[in-house]
Amino acid sequence: MVLDNLSNSLKDAMKKLAGKTVIDRAAVDELVRDLQRALLSSDVNVKLVMQLSQSIKSRALAEDLPKGMNAREHVLRIVYQELVGLVGKEADFALRPQKILMAGLQGSGKTTTTGKLCRYFQRKGLKVAAIGADNFRPGAFAQLETLCKKMNVPCYGDPMEKDAVKIVRDGLEALKDNEVIIVDTAGRHALEDDLIDEIAQINDFLHPDHRWLVIDAAIGQAAREQARRFHEAIGIDGVIVTKMDGTAKGGGAMSAVAETQSGIVFIGEGETIDDLEKFEPNGFISRLLGMGDLKALVEKAEESIDAEDVDVNAMLRGKFSLNDMYKQLEAVQKMGPLKQVMSMLPLGGMKLPTEALDGTAEKMKRFRIIMDSMTPQELDEPSLINTSRMIRVAKGSGTSLEEVRDLMKYYKMMQKTLKGFRGNRMAMGKMMKQMQKGGMGPMGPM
Template structure:
């Protein structure tokens, strides 16, 4: 996420921090480099102009230039202004005191709107909210079928419009039904187009006037850069939106959409899509995103993901087993399954401070974990509990059953034995210097590839 911008800014910051004192010319030189970085990130030019003016005004004050660490002070100013571009604070959905809360999703075709509807519904269902999904895209049968499929997979109700073909009537009837059924929320999946046209805007306006949604969310493809901000502005001017959901953020190396959209529309980013899976949707935290941009990781988001993947009882039971050194291969497999629920290794490592820089250019193989699970699943319960009993013939049987080879089985057992030693030291308080790489092996099952 924002890899290109992150690398550019890191180079600028390194220069600034290396200077004992800053002159006005140093500030201007840094701002020129930041300008290039933002242009390459595809940030809107008016946004860049305002951003640099704000940074310059705050950076050339006497209290900054004469401070003991002027370079660090300027870096902080840039960081604060970046947060300002992204919206300063979290902007949650405003749920109505009198349900149902009506959420209207708008955007162009291909932006990920229907999938985002499913992601929101899944998120709210986990929070105990009773949701009704409404397929209002009558022009694209695949969109209706997609939403019905999502509803079945998530076990969430989808409104049945029958033979009705008028999107306004469909949304009106759905909201009325939701009121009768005491639904907590209704999500209207309106039609998109390949490009903005008056017919699209007129239809969205009529739906909004009729059902009076509590929130209108514009769904934008972050890979479109500043163009996404321009399209959001068109929707804001023609219809009025309350917030933005940025999709495909996991593949956005530039960041132009995220850094432009709040300034251009005046509306906050509320959620970001970080992958194709239905659990890959996060509330948007500007400070955490800036932290990722600067290569400082995002520990809070990592903790949030861990808390979602592990309940309190699981964490306590794991702690007891580690303390007693009773952690076995079955526990190890269960922890891998929970870990994989948190997301891809690439995404998780990006949240660890310094990991992105340390592992730059390293290939990360999530399939390595699948092979580890296959090996452990091919063991008997007795073998999982007593890994030292696994001899040559057992290893051959396990390798054949898991579709791997004896060498991979050996590496897993070796890595697990190292982990057991490490856990024993941790539980006894004798933990010295620990190299995480030792648990990953050199090759073979190493999730980082070669």
């Protein structure tokens, strides 16, 4: 995982929030202080940190609780949304034939990333090739060629040629059978005029579909200035932040890029060819906070889920009727596949048998249709349901005896599973509360 330091301190802050009995102003203040510390030590700009703090505080205290969400989840949702805002939008591209120009300072990771991108497009089934237009550093072409050879990716270069534009022209000709062409360029140790001139000339000649700037995460918030200057020169439309694995300043680099006009396309997180991740803000922040897919959860929690009459206490005492199951199926249906929902619950080490999780939405729907043909007594006391009743229910619901048996089997399995949980009352109570609330706990994995 990239950004381990930041991630760990954010996770700690969220855990602290999860452990609070009440979420009041003091709890929000404390959370915001923890977030500030975490973000500042990741070199996020002070002004941005302050804006984010202000925004979290005022939203947490002023906004109404969304239906189906408790105060804790409300705050978590705001934190999540604000952090997604901080790292900005992803820069997108299509999986189709295209030319990509790589730009960046010396040592930022252009050549390595060119190799990684070749691998990426190759995996997506596109015919990809690279041009090594770095005639500044001796050995530059050999470096790219070695990378490409390992992947069987065609690579063009001419270490003797001084004119970078000519290399690109010849390269396009030599590689014209390929769909995606990635052009690696020379870096300089600072943004000097001749670097800018050269890349501007290549840009004019190549007319690339994308101009991606490679930035070393270790420069932290200085990334803003670099992105801005390159953007002025050639119109950067995506940034690749590299070496996220080796610095504590990645948060600063990312948030600084977010402030410029170009979004992040990829993140480099290691030296090998596969250490490249397509940047996706929601997933990225969810993982940073250590919590599955928060976006899905936040969206789910926004739908109102009315499961409040699941009788937790009765279930804890040992009663789990078809009625209870019916209500749960209803609640769960509004939240998506059971397997996914269960994976979000704070069950700790406990696992439902996989058969219980394999109920497809379609099957659940059939179950509900069957249950609609049962009497209230039957729903409350399923042991009443003998074969003749099953036949009646099957007829009444337009299903088959087999399907009714299937439902009863499923019910018994759920009942047995819940008995198993009962041994662990705490986890059980927690799970049922989550189910009742319907928020299905973004706080789950904490």
